[in-house]
Amino acid sequence: DSGVTQTPKHLITATGQRVTLRCSPRSGDLSVYWYQQSLDQGLQFLIQYYNGEERAKGNILERFSAQQFPDLHSELNLSSLELGDSALYFCASSVESKRALNEQFFGPGTRLTVL
Amino acid sequence: LAKTTQPISMDSYEGQEVNITCSHNNIATNDYITWYQQFPSQGPRFIIQGYKTKVTNEVASLFIPADRKSSTLSLPRVSLSDTAVYYCLVVGNYGQNFVFGPGTRLSVLP
Numbered sequence: 001d002s003g004v005t006q007t008p009k010h011l012i013t014a015t016g017q018r019v020t021l022r023c024s025p026r027s028g029d030l031s032v033y034w035y036q037q038s039l040d041q042g043l044q045f046l047i048q049y050y051n052g053e054e055r056a057k058g059n060i061l062e063r064f065s066a067q068q069f070p071d072l073h074s075e076l077n078l079s080s081l082e083l084g085d086s087a088l089y090f091c092a093s094s095v096e097s098k099r100a101l102n103e104q105f106f107g108p109g110t111r112l113t114v115l
Numbered sequence: 116l117a118k119t120t121q122p123i124s125m126d127s128y129e130g131q132e133v134n135i136t137c138s139h140n141n142i143a144t145n146d147y148i149t150w151y152q153q154f155p156s157q158g159p160r161f162i163i164q165g166y167k168t169k170v171t172n173e174v175a176s177l178f179i180p181a182d183r184k185s186s187t188l189s190l191p192r193v194s195l196s197d198t199a200v201y202y203c204l205v206v207g208n209y210g211q212n213f214v215f216g217p218g219t220r221l222s223v224l225p
Contacts, residue, residue, distance in 0.1 A: 004158075043218075090158045103161040106160065109156070109158055
């Protein structure tokens with residue numbers, strides 16, 4: 001158990017819908033990262049937040065957005081869902097952000113299925 | 116961002132030592148080499164990180180030659196439970212994007 005929690009574990013929805021994935025980092029970790037893993041794309045970095053502020057942005061679509069709240073939990077919002085958005089979404093946390101060497105601790109993931 | 120290249124897959128037998136090599140020709144001076152392990156339907160897990168020469172922990176060793184253009188993850192005496200995907204990453208001290216390549220799928224056979 002990494003100490004990172006993600007909800008829900010599974011999510012099934014239809015195209016065009018909007019969903020919110022939630023992540024609670026390890027106690028004391030200020031940095032949260034979101035990743036998408038699909039069969040044909042591998043593990044793709046989406047976005048990183050540090051203490052409430054966006055720190056880095058990767059291959060995140062404009063239909064996706066995220067935020068980190070004062071209690072440090074984070075939410076990833078996916079809208080206008082398409083079939084290709086079906087994937088495992090992982091959240092990871094680390095102690096701090098400015099040093100990217102910090103080990104990232106990954107949550108169990110949310111499996112999103114878009115029908 | 117330094118691009119990494121590693122074998123897509125490897126097979127081994129229980130009890131053998133496994134060495135997975137990663138190439139990172141354009142690694143920068145401040146970059147570190149980091150390895151993660153991922154089991155199916157689980158998030159990746161940190162294995163080891165190093166800058167140069169050799170690093171060893173309770174699960175693996177990491178060998179980095181002087182030119183740092185490659186690195187080798189060594190798993191001693193693998194077991195069936197070591198079957199997983201292993202990712203090599205090059206991470207800058209103030210780097211941002213963690214770029215996971217396709218990884219190496221290791222299959223440990225009985």
